[in-house]
Amino acid sequence: MADNDILLEVQHLRKYFSVKGMKGPGVQAVEDVSLFIKRGETLGLVGESGCGKTTLGRTIIRLHEPTSGRIVYDGETIYEGDGKRHSAVKMLPYRRKMQIIFQDPSASLDPRMTVGEIIGEALDIHKLWATKAERTDRIKELLAMVGLNTEHANRYPHEFSGGQQQRVGIARALAVRPEFIVCDEPISALDVSIRAQVLNLMKKFQKERDMTYLFIAHDLSIVRFISDRIAVINRGKVEQLDGPAKIYEAPASRFVASFIGDTNFFSGEISSVDGDYCTIQSAGFPLIKAYNDRNLAVEQRVDLSVRPEKIRVTLEPPPPEKGAGINVFPAKVQDIVYQGVYTKYWLKSGDRSVSALKPHSRFLLDQESI
Numbered sequence: 001m002a003d004n005d006i007l008l009e010v011q012h013l014r015k016y017f018s019v020k021g022m023k024g025p026g027v028q029a030v031e032d033v034s035l036f037i038k039r040g041e042t043l044g045l046v047g048e049s050g051c052g053k054t055t056l057g058r059t060i061i062r063l064h065e066p067t068s069g070r071i072v073y074d075g076e077t078i079y080e081g082d083g084k085r086h087s088a089v090k091m092l093p094y095r096r097k098m099q100i101i102f103q104d105p106s107a108s109l110d111p112r113m114t115v116g117e118i119i120g121e122a123l124d125i126h127k128l129w130a131t132k133a134e135r136t137d138r139i140k141e142l143l144a145m146v147g148l149n150t151e152h153a154n155r156y157p158h159e160f161s162g163g164q165q166q167r168v169g170i171a172r173a174l175a176v177r178p179e180f181i182v183c184d185e186p187i188s189a190l191d192v193s194i195r196a197q198v199l200n201l202m203k204k205f206q207k208e209r210d211m212t213y214l215f216i217a218h219d220l221s222i223v224r225f226i227s228d229r230i231a232v233i234n235r236g237k238v239e240q241l242d243g244p245a246k247i248y249e250a251p252a253s254r255f256v257a258s259f260i261g262d263t264n265f266f267s268g269e270i271s272s273v274d275g276d277y278c279t280i281q282s283a284g285f286p287l288i289k290a291y292n293d294r295n296l297a298v299e300q301r302v303d304l305s306v307r308p309e310k311i312r313v314t315l316e317p318p319p320p321e322k323g324a325g326i327n328v329f330p331a332k333v334q335d336i337v338y339q340g341v342y343t344k345y346w347l348k349s350g351d352r353s354v355s356a357l358k359p360h361s362r363f364l365l366d367q368e369s370i
Contacts, residue, residue, distance in 0.1 A: 006037070007039045007073070008060065008073050009037075010034060010035055010036075010069060010072075011070040011072075012068070012081075013033045013034070013056070013060070013066055013070070013071065014028075014066065014068045015029045015052075015064055015066055026067075029052045029055040029056075029236055030066075030236045031235070031236040033056060033069075033238055034238075038212070039179075039210070039212055040206070040210050040211070040212055041212055041213075041229070042214075042227050042228050043214050044223035044224075044229070044231065045214060045215065045216045045217075045230075046217060047232060047233035053216045054103070057184055057214055057216050058100070061099075061100060061180075061182055062078065066079055066081070069081050073094060073097070073180075074179075078091065078094055092125075092126070095125075096126050096177075098178060098179070098181075100181065100184060101182070101183045101186045102169060103184045103186065105189065106157065106158075106165055109157040109165060109168060112156075115154075115157065115160075116136075116139050116154060118168060119143070119153075119171050119172050123139075123175055140153065142175055143171060145205075146167040146168070147167060163194035163197065163198065167198070170186070177209075178211065179211065180212045180214070181212070181213055182216070183214065183216060184216045185218070186198065187199060187222070188217065199222065203226065224244045227244060229243055230244055230247050232256050232260065234256075240252040240253065248307075250293060254305070261307065262307070263308070264305070264308065264311070265303050265306075266303070266304040266306065268280045268285075269281050269300065270297060270299060273292060273296070273297065277289055277291060280304055284350045285329065286326065286329050288326070290304055308355045308356050308357040309342070309357040311355075311357075313347075329354075331349040332347065332349075333345055333347060334346045334348045342357040343357070344356070
């Protein structure tokens with residue numbers, strides 16, 4: 001990958017918040033994060049509440065000043081931990097290139113300003129109009145772009161629904177024609193029926209304007225849909241950064257496996273290794289054969305993650321030649337939950353509970369044992 005493909009890069013970024021009366025560097029929010037974002041890419045950022053997602057996004061664009069590390073935008077270092085940093089005046093051109101869409105539109109829009117004034121403020125700061133007529137036309141253009149009427153320019157934020165307020169926030173971010181936008185959970189405060197509209201709007205703008213997104217969210221289905229790559233954050237650190245499929249199918253840690261989707265864990269020990277596969281002995285469970293993608297050795301302790309959809313539920317045992325008991329276990333159905341495309345089964349095998357997903361053409365309410 002050529003260096004000019006990278007729009008933004010952070011290296012060993014840290015952010016601590018000082019607390020009055022507290023000794024030491026303060027409260028850790030972001031710890032030693034290194035990543036890059038390519039031009040035109042959407043990098044998803046996911047993690048539990050309070051893990052540092054929003055702080056990382058705001059620190060990258062220097063709404064929060066970093067504690068240490070390095071931030072490089074389009075080949076230019078805009079922050080370095082040894083004291084080299086752009087002043088507020090020198091950062092102004094980068095403020096135009098980097099924008100943010102906030103999570104809560106009602107809290108991020110000034111209630112004393114009309115929508116036209118809110119959008120026009122960015123145009124004023126960056127001196128992006130020559131005449132008042134040009135300014136007015138640009139505001140109307142931005143309102144139309146996000147699906148609002150031009151007469152909405154004279155209304156105040158409280159006169160809009162949550163979805164309309166977020167469209168105003170998007171229009172404000174687009175006003176300065178940015179290259180990079182931090183999308184801080186931009187649809188989490190919206191009704192489910194509105195989320196798809198706003199999401200499609202953002203994808204449309206990205207395609208038309210070749211914009212780059214850092215998309216922060218905790219709704220994994222949305223992140224998988226919109227992201228080219230995903231970074232999973234845990235306690236301020238990146239646990240894994242990969243494509244959506246690899247994050248889901250080959251998680252780097254137990255935390256990533258459990259956070260990114262429903263899964264079953266089988267803890268055990270490697271009993272044998274045969275080429276690309278290994279056999280795992282888990283207490284009270286038949287032998288499990290799995291792909292050895294981590295070069296595991298005999299007697300090594302492991303946690304195996306098996307997604308519910310990877311478990312096949314059947315009333316008939318498989319033929320003996322298909323594994324002789326390996327990856328096969330008897331169980332009783334404890335509960336059945338209808339989920340539309342799938343039926344979810346909660347199974348009991350010995351002392352262990354296991355979940356399985358089964359696509360179906362009909363829903364079997366009377367199924368009790370397997």
